[in-house]
Amino acid sequence: MINSSATxxxxxxxxxxxxxxxxxxxxxxxxxxxxSAGEKKLEERIGTLETTAKNQDRRVQTIESDMKHLPDKETxxxxxxxxxxxxxxxxxxxxxxxxxxxxxxEKLKPIQAIGERLNDVLIDQMKKAG
Numbered sequence: 001m002i003n004s005s006a007t008x009x010x011x012x013x014x015x016x017x018x019x020x021x022x023x024x025x026x027x028x029x030x031x032x033x034x035x036s037a038g039e040k041k042l043e044e045r046i047g048t049l050e051t052t053a054k055n056q057d058r059r060v061q062t063i064e065s066d067m068k069h070l071p072d073k074e075t076x077x078x079x080x081x082x083x084x085x086x087x088x089x090x091x092x093x094x095x096x097x098x099x100x101x102x103x104x105x106e107k108l109k110p111i112q113a114i115g116e117r118l119n120d121v122l123i124d125q126m127k128k129a130g
Contacts, residue, residue, distance in 0.1 A: 071079065
């Protein structure tokens with residue numbers, strides 16, 4: 001027959017090893033949990049940064065596509081030169097028109113004087129008749 005106390009003594013060292021290994025395992029799980037909490041925060045931050053990077057990339061693509069439609073440096077220079085030519089021509093037209101209007105003013109002065117004299121005559125006749 002097997003002695004029952006001998007059997008229980010044989011299980012005691014095994015139970016001690018099981019308890020020790022469970023304690024080490026629980027401690028390892030606790031350490032992993034503490035370390036993974038930081039990893040989760042890092043993953044969230046990386047996710048946020050990826051979303052921001054995608055949004056920035058879309059904005060840059062939009063700006064680049066809009067820039068394609070804008071005139072380049074050479075085109076802008078040609079537009080400026082054309083505008084200068086137009087302004088020069090308009091200045092010449094202004095000078096020509098000023099000269100013409102000045103001469104027309106001189107030619108119209110006698111006609112204006114005649115009109116004023118006729119007006120004075122008509123006012124005098126109205127006063128005499130009235």
